[in-house]
Amino acid sequence: MTRLTLHSLTEAHLGPILALDHLCFGQLWTEEGYRRELNSPNSILLGIEDCEQPESLLALGCLWAIVDEAHLTIVAVHPEQRRRGLGQLILSGLLRAACDRQLARATLEVNAENRAARSLYAQFGFQEAGRRRRYYANGDDALILWLSGLQNGNFLQKLEEWDRQIQQRIEAWGGKILRRC
Numbered sequence: 001m002t003r004l005t006l007h008s009l010t011e012a013h014l015g016p017i018l019a020l021d022h023l024c025f026g027q028l029w030t031e032e033g034y035r036r037e038l039n040s041p042n043s044i045l046l047g048i049e050d051c052e053q054p055e056s057l058l059a060l061g062c063l064w065a066i067v068d069e070a071h072l073t074i075v076a077v078h079p080e081q082r083r084r085g086l087g088q089l090i091l092s093g094l095l096r097a098a099c100d101r102q103l104a105r106a107t108l109e110v111n112a113e114n115r116a117a118r119s120l121y122a123q124f125g126f127q128e129a130g131r132r133r134r135y136y137a138n139g140d141d142a143l144i145l146w147l148s149g150l151q152n153g154n155f156l157q158k159l160e161e162w163d164r165q166i167q168q169r170i171e172a173w174g175g176k177i178l179r180r181c
Contacts, residue, residue: 002175003051004086006093009060011038013047016057024076037062044101046093048086051178061090063098063106070098070150072108075117085169087120089177092162095124099150099159106150109135109142121145124162125155 009017017034021027029037037043048059058081062074072094077087098106109132110117126145135142149155167177 002173003178004048004058004089004170004175005051005179006046006048006089006177007179009038009045009047011035013057014038016049016055017045017047017060020057020060020076020078021074023079028074042066044094044097046090046097048090059086059090061094063094065098065101065103068102068104070094070101070103070106072106075108075120082116084173084175085166087117088123088162088166089170091120091124092159092166095147095150095159099156102151104148104150106147108145110145111136112141112143118143125158 014031014034018027018031021029021034034045037045042065043062044065045060045062047057047061050056050058057078059077060074061072061076064071064073072091075087075090075094077090095106106126107129108121108126110121112118112131124147126147128143129146130144132142132144134140170177
């Protein structure tokens with residue numbers, strides 16, 4: 001059984017954070033950029049680790065708390081771990097952290113060509129609110145996605161249901177979530 005933890009990241013995780021960033025994004029952020037995020041009271045960085053391999057990071061996510069909004073800046077899953085529910089788990093963790101901070105809504109940009117990521121966000125109720133033409137270095141457009149009502153009781157109930165579904169999905173391949181942040 002693969003035992004997983006979902007938790008806040010610290011500077012002790014900087015090496016695995018940089019390795020996963022490089023693997024998924026080709027170094028989206030620098031070491032100094034991640035240090036700033038880890039030390040900022042307005043940032044939340046979460047990670048998923050296998051308890052048997054604590055030096056590696058299976059997934060990570062980051063959000064910025066801006067006034068009453070959660071701006072999701074990074075959702076990354078190790079390529080060998082994709083399609084196992086870890087993206088759902090990290091996104092659920094970020095949304096729960098946003099709720100705990102009393103944030104009212106969430107937003108993010110996603111590459112319009114990234115169908116897997118778009119599908120993940122749609123599962124959680126994100127809706128397209130706009131488009132940034134040629135936003136990415138390769139010329140791809142970014143879709144701006146929004147999710148409102150994070151403090152609504154119905155949303156919190158949905159989050160509980162999603163957590164149960166995620167747990168079942170992870171258990172189906174032999175995983176178990178031991179701890180959530």
